[in-house]
Amino acid sequence: MVKIADVARHAQVSPSTVSYVLSGKRSISEATRLRVAESIRELGYRPHAGARALASNRSNVLALVAPLRHGIHVPVVMQFAVSVVITARRFDHDVLLLTQEEGEEGLRRVADSALADALVVMDVELHDARIPLLRSLERPSVLIGLPADTTGLTCIDLDFTAAGATCVDHLVGLGHASVALIGSPPEVYARETGFARRTEEGFTAAASRHGIAATVHPCEPTATAARELVDRLLREQPDLTAVVVHNEPIVEAVVDAFQRAGRGVPADVSVVAICPDNLAERATVPLTSVAIPAEEVGERAVELLMSKLDGHDVPDLTLLVPRLTSRASTAGTAP
Amino acid sequence: MVKIADVARHAQVSPSTVSYVLSGKRSISEATRLRVAESIRELGYRPHAGARALASNRSNVLALVAPLRHGIHVPVVMQFAVSVVITARRFDHDVLLLTQEEGEEGLRRVADSALADALVVMDVELHDARIPLLRSLERPSVLIGLPADTTGLTCIDLDFTAAGATCVDHLVGLGHASVALIGSPPEVYARETGFARRTEEGFTAAASRHGIAATVHPCEPTATAARELVDRLLREQPDLTAVVVHNEPIVEAVVDAFQRAGRGVPADVSVVAICPDNLAERATVPLTSVAIPAEEVGERAVELLMSKLDGHDVPDLTLLVPRLTSRASTAGTAP
DNA sequence: CTGAAAGCGCTAACAC
DNA sequence: GTGTTAGCGCTTTCAG
Numbered sequence: 001m002v003k004i005a006d007v008a009r010h011a012q013v014s015p016s017t018v019s020y021v022l023s024g025k026r027s028i029s030e031a032t033r034l035r036v037a038e039s040i041r042e043l044g045y046r047p048h049a050g051a052r053a054l055a056s057n058r059s060n061v062l063a064l065v066a067p068l069r070h071g072i073h074v075p076v077v078m079q080f081a082v083s084v085v086i087t088a089r090r091f092d093h094d095v096l097l098l099t100q101e102e103g104e105e106g107l108r109r110v111a112d113s114a115l116a117d118a119l120v121v122m123d124v125e126l127h128d129a130r131i132p133l134l135r136s137l138e139r140p141s142v143l144i145g146l147p148a149d150t151t152g153l154t155c156i157d158l159d160f161t162a163a164g165a166t167c168v169d170h171l172v173g174l175g176h177a178s179v180a181l182i183g184s185p186p187e188v189y190a191r192e193t194g195f196a197r198r199t200e201e202g203f204t205a206a207a208s209r210h211g212i213a214a215t216v217h218p219c220e221p222t223a224t225a226a227r228e229l230v231d232r233l234l235r236e237q238p239d240l241t242a243v244v245v246h247n248e249p250i251v252e253a254v255v256d257a258f259q260r261a262g263r264g265v266p267a268d269v270s271v272v273a274i275c276p277d278n279l280a281e282r283a284t285v286p287l288t289s290v291a292i293p294a295e296e297v298g299e300r301a302v303e304l305l306m307s308k309l310d311g312h313d314v315p316d317l318t319l320l321v322p323r324l325t326s327r328a329s330t331a332g333t334a335p
Numbered sequence: 336m337v338k339i340a341d342v343a344r345h346a347q348v349s350p351s352t353v354s355y356v357l358s359g360k361r362s363i364s365e366a367t368r369l370r371v372a373e374s375i376r377e378l379g380y381r382p383h384a385g386a387r388a389l390a391s392n393r394s395n396v397l398a399l400v401a402p403l404r405h406g407i408h409v410p411v412v413m414q415f416a417v418s419v420v421i422t423a424r425r426f427d428h429d430v431l432l433l434t435q436e437e438g439e440e441g442l443r444r445v446a447d448s449a450l451a452d453a454l455v456v457m458d459v460e461l462h463d464a465r466i467p468l469l470r471s472l473e474r475p476s477v478l479i480g481l482p483a484d485t486t487g488l489t490c491i492d493l494d495f496t497a498a499g500a501t502c503v504d505h506l507v508g509l510g511h512a513s514v515a516l517i518g519s520p521p522e523v524y525a526r527e528t529g530f531a532r533r534t535e536e537g538f539t540a541a542a543s544r545h546g547i548a549a550t551v552h553p554c555e556p557t558a559t560a561a562r563e564l565v566d567r568l569l570r571e572q573p574d575l576t577a578v579v580v581h582n583e584p585i586v587e588a589v590v591d592a593f594q595r596a597g598r599g600v601p602a603d604v605s606v607v608a609i610c611p612d613n614l615a616e617r618a619t620v621p622l623t624s625v626a627i628p629a630e631e632v633g634e635r636a637v638e639l640l641m642s643k644l645d646g647h648d649v650p651d652l653t654l655l656v657p658r659l660t661s662r663a664s665t666a667g668t669a670p
Numbered sequence: 671c672t673g674a675a676a677g678c679g680c681t682a683a684c685a686c
Numbered sequence: 687g688t689g690t691t692a693g694c695g696c697t698t699t700c701a702g
Contacts, residue, residue, distance in 0.1 A: 003695055014673045019697055029671060046447035050394060051695035053385030054678045061450075064432070068417050075409040082403050085434050094450060097399070097432040099420050112381040115396075115429060223587060224619045252558060256591075284559045338679055349689045354681055361682095364687060386679035389694045674701080685690075 002043045011039035022047065053114065060093050062305065063116035065107065067100045067123035071188040071221070073248040076276060076294050077122065080144060083298025084120055091306045093117075104133050111139045118305045120144065124155070126192040140308035142301045146194040150316045154308065156301050159319035160195045160274075163290045164202030166322045167244040167272040168210065170288070175333040176242040176270060178213040179203075180233055182226070182254060183246050186218040199246050199274060213237075221249035223256075230257035241333055242270040251275055252283050255329065266331035277325065286327040293320055337378045346374035357382065388449065395428050397640065398451035400442070402435045402458035406523040406556070408583040411611060411629050412457065415479060418633025419455055426641045428452075439468050446474045453640045455479065459490070461527040475643035477636045481529040485651045489643065491636050494654035495530045495609075498625045499537030501657045502579040502607040503545065505623070510668040511577040511605060513548040514538075515568055517561070517589060518581050521553040534581050534609060548572075556584035558591075565592035576668055577605040586610055587618050590664065601666035612660065621662040628655055 008015040013032055020026045021036040028036075039045075053059040064084050066077055085095045096116055098106045100123065107130060110116040117139060121130060124145035134141045135152050143155045164181070171179055181203045183189070184196040200216050207214030215237070219229050233240055245251050251273045255265045263269045265285055273280050273289040280289035297320065304314045343350045348367055355361045356371040363371075374380070388394040399419050401412055420430045431451055433441045435458065442465060445451040452474060456465060459480035469476045470487050478490045499516070506514055516538045518524070519531040535551050542549030550572070554564050568575055580586050586608045590600045598604045600620055608615050608624040615624035632655065639649045 015696080016674080016698075017672060023697080027671070044447070046444065048389065048695050049448040049450040050385045050388030052697075054383065054389050055695075055697040057678075059385060061431070068413060074413045078403060078409045078413055081432065082434055085432055086436070089437070094445070095432050096396070097416065097420055097430050099417055101421065102424070109381065110429070112379070113384040115384040222617055222619070227619075282557055284557070284562075351681075351690080352688060358681080362687070367687080383679050387681075390679075390681040392694075676699080
């Protein structure tokens, strides 16, 4: 293994100079910098991560807690994770992957052992058990998702309340007067995951603001459940002309169910999805949708964390403004 | 921060004794062990990961390279990843997540900097560019997937060749005499990802062994592509009575397409999927399937790696035997 | 602009 | 069965 002393000898400087060339923490003459850089390259030197962490009190590692539970859409989680990893690399950090299962103990472990400098926590519930811990931890953290009280935390998410409202606004603008929300599975509401609740609230509030009929229907993420729900809606609400789907795995199934029931999309029923753009684009009927900007959320989360690590203050709450893209699944009502 | 000297003082022993209590690398009297354990608990001591890595030359971290490319099914990747993390924890290791994008540089970085003790690499291609590097690296690695030449490597995967054959055997056993394979997207074959090729080979070989008609059809992972392909198959092969689907995102869409074309599943057409069990179980028509045992593969991969880290020899190649579960999508042909 | 040297917290000989 | 101590490789004062 080649170490800093080897590089120093090779470049005819002291080890500290090599260190400073690497960190840029003090000015180095162009000549030495080049000589050292060349020696590093030539010898293939890589600083020992452990030694560096010990001496500098910085591991250059972030911990990411990823959920994998019923009702959360795995591809979206993966989009977050990849975005976090890529952004972390931009800041010269690596990412340690923790499972939800590890719970508070896992967070405490990586924080207290100095394995990670900072934490990113996904899938936060309204009254998440990990929050007191995160507040007390000496290391900075960012939550993806919104708990009931964000005081003293750093949280980021899509503004799902606005997203729910945006969908309704779009449909009302097209002339629809009766809408239904096909939401996340019941468990997701039961465990008080913020995003499901917030979408529902935004949806309901917007509908009542516009004075139109609106109902909310949690749905299991299977094609069968989607079909049964659609059939029931058609039976119970014969004047229904639009639905909002906030349940990634079944967005296509919902459209399909309407078609099987003899309702054209968007001819008879308009469908707006809240889901990642790539999912909406690829659907058989390209879907009008409010994007879940997983990439941007992951990126911003890491940026916030880096800012905190640098000692800067950051807002408790960052909500991304929803963006609706009109595609082929929505249309105006016949007069 | 509480350090080992604090614990030592509190328990009235030397630092090394605390260290040995933790590692179990030499025998300690029951009395001291308990006293030390209690001090650790009481003070909330956690060894500093960096210091430990520096002194012991072991970081207790594995690196996992996860793919996220077109044609690979994200939920399966996540299943692997979670299984790797959980198993690693069993061995007191953490997992660093690298993206495919980082490529060889990423592997070299975590290996040379001693950030990771060992590597798990997923989505290996037949002639993967990373293989020479892995062979030359001083750290052990395990590949999930099969390159053309496994000499000097440690590879693990489902035996996809056998999986393809098992599907055909099952269908032939039910009396089918004409089968089609609906495979992965064309790109996957193009970049010579082992699993797609191997399934195809096993499928084709088994069909010819049984003397039945067999065709192979790569397919884009969209419902539309699935429907078009099914319609074409029905048109071009009117006597087709069975298909094997090796393309997770469209397993349901294929069944659906047959039904729309007026063919019952399994009444008129039998369908066997190669996909994770949970996907097959939840389909509207529960699918007869050969499982992709992501959990087991991830677990075994880590076990192999730990064995290598302990200096044991392990086989170059571990192929898991496919397991077919009969569900509602296959039936015998009418006489 | 550069060097010397004192740790960072832990492990693992080496002693007894 | 336990203690002493010399590093592990790097960063960062402190000096010049």
